[in-house]
Amino acid sequence: MDEQKLAELFRDAARDAPPASFDVAGVRSASARADARRRSTIALGATLAAVLLVGGGVAATLAPDTASDTAAAGSAEGGSSPNVTPFGTPEAADVAPEDAAPGRTGGPPPKSLPEDTPTQGGEPSGSAGRSTTGSTPPGCVEVDRELADALASELPVARDLIPAPAAARCPAGARGASFLLRDGAVTGTVSVVLTPAGALPPSFDEGTLSETAAASGGRELHVLATPAAGAGEVPFAGELPSLAQRLAERF
Numbered sequence: 001m002d003e004q005k006l007a008e009l010f011r012d013a014a015r016d017a018p019p020a021s022f023d024v025a026g027v028r029s030a031s032a033r034a035d036a037r038r039r040s041t042i043a044l045g046a047t048l049a050a051v052l053l054v055g056g057g058v059a060a061t062l063a064p065d066t067a068s069d070t071a072a073a074g075s076a077e078g079g080s081s082p083n084v085t086p087f088g089t090p091e092a093a094d095v096a097p098e099d100a101a102p103g104r105t106g107g108p109p110p111k112s113l114p115e116d117t118p119t120q121g122g123e124p125s126g127s128a129g130r131s132t133t134g135s136t137p138p139g140c141v142e143v144d145r146e147l148a149d150a151l152a153s154e155l156p157v158a159r160d161l162i163p164a165p166a167a168a169r170c171p172a173g174a175r176g177a178s179f180l181l182r183d184g185a186v187t188g189t190v191s192v193v194l195t196p197a198g199a200l201p202p203s204f205d206e207g208t209l210s211e212t213a214a215a216s217g218g219r220e221l222h223v224l225a226t227p228a229a230g231a232g233e234v235p236f237a238g239e240l241p242s243l244a245q246r247l248a249e250r251f
Helices: 003-015 024-080 145-154 237-250
Strands: 175-183 186-195 209-214 220-227
Touching: 145 175, 145 186, 145 237, 209 237, 220 237
Parallel strands: none
Antiparallel strands: 175 186, 186 220, 209 220
């Protein structure tokens, strides 16, 4: 196709196009209307937020007053109600007469029985077996380490053994220790007890041999040899006098 004819066809097509439906003035008018709508929306939102804020503050201010009025109204109503009964007040039907029998519910409680009175020369009933507060405990209830070491140094067979309390009943303030020893074929317990000045000597079981020597300060040192259960001989029977003397010199 000839280029000149093609150009003429395009020019003819452009001449047949319809005129534009808007102009510059119309575009400006539409833009102004859009801006106005946007400003109106922003102003409406700000107004709504302000209304909500003011309404919340007013509600918070009035809430305490409303609660106080409600409490006051409730108190007034409770005070004027004729059917209100104070707490803890028994009804007349539940109160038992004063002369009601003791066995019935609501009656007066039975009188407490008097405490047992002691008979002449005896203790009150139920007091048997009670411990007396402040009583002096007996001695020799624990192992005295000093006496145990002294006894072990005099009897080498006891050096590696564990000491025990003295096998005796000691007066108050006494100290003691003992070892279960073997003297050849004889087995028994050798105890040492140191009693205070003026105290009674320790007591012991039958079959026990004892030797006493004077210690310093008026005290006495006792060495006891007790046979084992079922045995008739005691260990170190011939050494008890000298053993007591040597131990007493240490104390």
